[in-house]
Amino acid sequence: xxxxxxxxxxxxxxxxxxxxxxxxxxxxxxxxxxxxxxxxxxxxxxxxxxxxxxxxxxxxxxxxxxxxxxxxxxxxxxxxxxxxxxxxxxxxxxxxxxxxxxxxxxxxxxxxxxxxxxxxxxxxxxxxxxxxxxxxxxx
Amino acid sequence: xxxxxxxxxxxxxxxxxxxxxxxxxxxxxxxxxxxxxxxxxxxxxxxxxxxxxxxxxxxxxxxxxxxxxxxxxxxxxxxxxxxxxxxxxxxxxxxxxxxxxxxxxxxxxxxxxxxxxxxxxxxxxxxxxxxxxxxxxxxxxxxxxxxxxxxxxxxxxxxxxxxxxxxxxxxxxxxxxxxxxxxxxxxxxxxxxxxxxxxxxxxxxxxxxxxxxxxxxxxxxxxxxxxxxxxxxxxxxxxxxxxxxxxxxxxxxxxxxxxxxxxxxxxxxxxxxxxxxxxxxxxxxxxxxxxxxxxxxxxxxxxxxxxx
Numbered sequence: 001x002x003x004x005x006x007x008x009x010x011x012x013x014x015x016x017x018x019x020x021x022x023x024x025x026x027x028x029x030x031x032x033x034x035x036x037x038x039x040x041x042x043x044x045x046x047x048x049x050x051x052x053x054x055x056x057x058x059x060x061x062x063x064x065x066x067x068x069x070x071x072x073x074x075x076x077x078x079x080x081x082x083x084x085x086x087x088x089x090x091x092x093x094x095x096x097x098x099x100x101x102x103x104x105x106x107x108x109x110x111x112x113x114x115x116x117x118x119x120x121x122x123x124x125x126x127x128x129x130x131x132x133x134x135x136x137x138x139x
Numbered sequence: 140x141x142x143x144x145x146x147x148x149x150x151x152x153x154x155x156x157x158x159x160x161x162x163x164x165x166x167x168x169x170x171x172x173x174x175x176x177x178x179x180x181x182x183x184x185x186x187x188x189x190x191x192x193x194x195x196x197x198x199x200x201x202x203x204x205x206x207x208x209x210x211x212x213x214x215x216x217x218x219x220x221x222x223x224x225x226x227x228x229x230x231x232x233x234x235x236x237x238x239x240x241x242x243x244x245x246x247x248x249x250x251x252x253x254x255x256x257x258x259x260x261x262x263x264x265x266x267x268x269x270x271x272x273x274x275x276x277x278x279x280x281x282x283x284x285x286x287x288x289x290x291x292x293x294x295x296x297x298x299x300x301x302x303x304x305x306x307x308x309x310x311x312x313x314x315x316x317x318x319x320x321x322x323x324x325x326x327x328x329x330x331x332x333x334x335x336x337x338x339x340x341x342x343x344x345x346x347x348x349x350x351x352x353x354x355x356x357x358x359x360x361x362x363x364x365x366x367x368x369x370x371x372x373x374x375x376x377x378x379x380x381x382x383x384x385x386x387x388x389x390x391x392x393x394x395x396x397x398x399x400x401x402x403x404x405x406x407x408x409x410x411x412x413x414x415x416x417x418x419x420x421x422x423x424x425x426x427x428x429x430x431x432x433x434x435x436x437x438x439x440x441x442x443x444x445x446x447x
Contacts, residue, residue, distance in 0.1 A: 011187060013297060013387055015180025031376075032367060043364030045191065047376050070377060072191055073364070082188055084297075084380075 006039040007078045008055060010064065010086055017064060017086045026055040026079055028071050029132075037071075037079050044073040048083055050128035052136045063089050065136035067129050087133060094137040101130040143430065146423045150416060157412035163238065164405035171338070171398045177293055178335050178395035185388040192381040193353030195374060215374045216312050217351050217382065221326040226263040228285065228310055228323075229253070230303060230330040230348065231277070232389055233270035234397040235290040240404030242333060242341060242397055243272035249343040250331045254282065265323060269303065270393075285310075285322060290397070291390045300387035308382060311349045332389040333396040339403060341396040348385060351378060 008026055010017040025038045029051025037044075048071050053064045069083030104127050108120075196218060231250055233243045250273075254264045265283045268274040270290035277284065286306060291299045310322045328349040333341040366373050 009183075009187075011184040013181045013184050013384070014177070016183055019183075030367075044367070045195075045364050045373060046367040047373070069380075070191070070373075072187075080187055082184055082191075 003039045003077050006037065006041070009078070009080045010053065010066070011080065011082050012086050013084065017088070021055075021057055023055040023057060026053065026081075028053050028081060029066070030071065037073060039077060041073045041079075043075050044071075046071055048081060050125070050132040052132060053081060053086075063136045065089075065092060065129075065132040067132070068125070085129070087136070089136050092133045092137055094134060097130050097133040097137075101127065101134065104130060143423065143426055146419060146426065150419045150423065153412050153415050153419065157409055157416070160405045160408040160412060164402055164409055167398050167402035167405060171395070171402055174293060174395040174398050175335075175338070178391040181388060181391045185384050188377075188381055188384045189354060192351075192374075192377050195370065195377070196351060196353045199370075199374075215371070215378055217308065217349060217378045218374075220350050221311075223326055224263070224324065225261060226265065226323060226325045227257055227327040227329060228265050228267055228307065228325045229345070230307060230328065230386070230389075231266050231268045231270075231273040232330065232332040232393045233268070233273035233290065234393070235271045237272060238404065239397055239401040242400035242404075243270075243276070245341075246331060246333055246343040247273060247276040249345060250277075251280075253329075253331070253345050262326075265325070267303070267306065269299070269390075291394060293394060296390045296394065297387060300383055300390055304379070304383040304386050307348065308379065330386065330389055332393045333400075335392040335396040335399065338399045341392075341400055346385075348382060351382065 005022045005024055006026070008021045008023050009019055011019075025036060027034060027036045029049050031047040031049055034051075035046070048066060048069045050067050051065075053066050055062055065087045066081065066083040067085040069081065072080045072082070074080065104123055108123050108127065199218070229250060231246070233246055237243060250266075257264050265285045266273075266277055267286045267288075268277070268284055269288045274284065274287050288299060288303065306322060307328045310325045311328055313324060327347065329345055330348045331343065331345040334344045336342055
């Protein structure tokens with residue numbers, strides 16, 4: 001009766017990244033820390049923070065950088081990760097991400113006083129997203 | 140009877156118009172694929188998000204489980220049903236440009252009817268327009284407009300949805316947030332857009348955005364999922380995203396719908412032009428033949444008279 005696999009969807013506003021892939025489990029950066037979802041998980045909803053989603057698709061291990069969003073485990077043994085953006089490792093330009101991160105971090109550390117709250121929030125989001133991309137490219 | 144020169148210039152003019160319409164149709168066809176893919180690709184995300192938030196909200200409203208959550212409004216300000224000043228705002232999403240068949244006109248008419256109904260119910264209506272065609276239509280009828288944005292494109296759609304969502308949420312929760320004192324407070328937020336059903340059909344739709352209500356809940360999950368962190372914190376995180384996502388979906392639909400409508404309209408305009416050219420050419424040839432015959436008869440008549 002017990003399933004040994006779980007179905008995974010990764011959806012973004014710019015289209016699905018993965019749809020109905022069968023995986024043995026998936027690791028996700030949750031709001032309260034990194035978490036792993038295995039088959040037969042209870043129905044579950046939690047926010048996702050920018051980071052790296054990892055799972056094994058067939059024989060190969062896959063890493064996808066994701067932005068903020070949330071994760072849902074449904075009763076029919078399905079994981080749905082809804083995030084505002086997601087990039088496969090092959091789509092990430094690591095060097096560019098590193099440079100952008102340097103720039104964003106510098107802006108954050110130097111100009112904390114002169115920028116408003118909304119701009120600050122935007123920069124922090126951007127920083128998290130760039131760090132996620134870089135981490136995704138480092139095995 | 141029209142003389143030959145007039146007909147000839149008419150044919151040329153129709154031919155030139157056909158060049159324009161068929162070029163527009165071809166451009167629209169090329170852009171359509173991208174826009175359609177974007178709209179279709181965005182749909183699973185929007186629908187799923189809507190379902191999840193919808194079932195969360197529904198679980199509040201029913202007051203099942205924990206009794207203290209029976210009042211949905213207590214859980215989050217965006218769920219609160221207000222009855223303050225009876226003012227409603229409509230986010231009216233149209234295109235920037237015309238020549239797209241009934242795309243803009245249908246929605247303008249639908250929103251016009253809606254506004255009349257709201258007025259009869261005693262509500263004050265203000266508009267937030269996205270797209271120049273909607274603004275142009277209501278400006279002349281003396282309708283109050285609070286804000287205007289140009290129509291979204293695929294490139295700036297996500298950012299624009301965020302912006303509009305922030306504005307309407309500020310209007311709904313008090314009209315003060317973010318220093319936007321010019322935004323009046325409202326009791327309800329609606330949004331009107333063209334739903335992209337398929338390339339040939341765009342349906343004008345007006346839906347309620349705030350207070351946030353779940354669309355028909357197709358959920359049989361009576362067992363609530365485990366929520367982490369708690370439900371209220373989760374709602375605080377998800378509701379703004381859900382509002383944004385609904386607007387985003389509407390934008391995607393509107394962008395794809397506009398291009399599809401233009402393609403269809405320009406296609407049939409080109410067809411009509413071709414038909415017109417055919418008829419005019421036939422008429423032109425017949426007239427020309429008649430003129431030749433007439434001239435011949437005159438010459439023969441003249442020759443006969445000389446002979447006589």
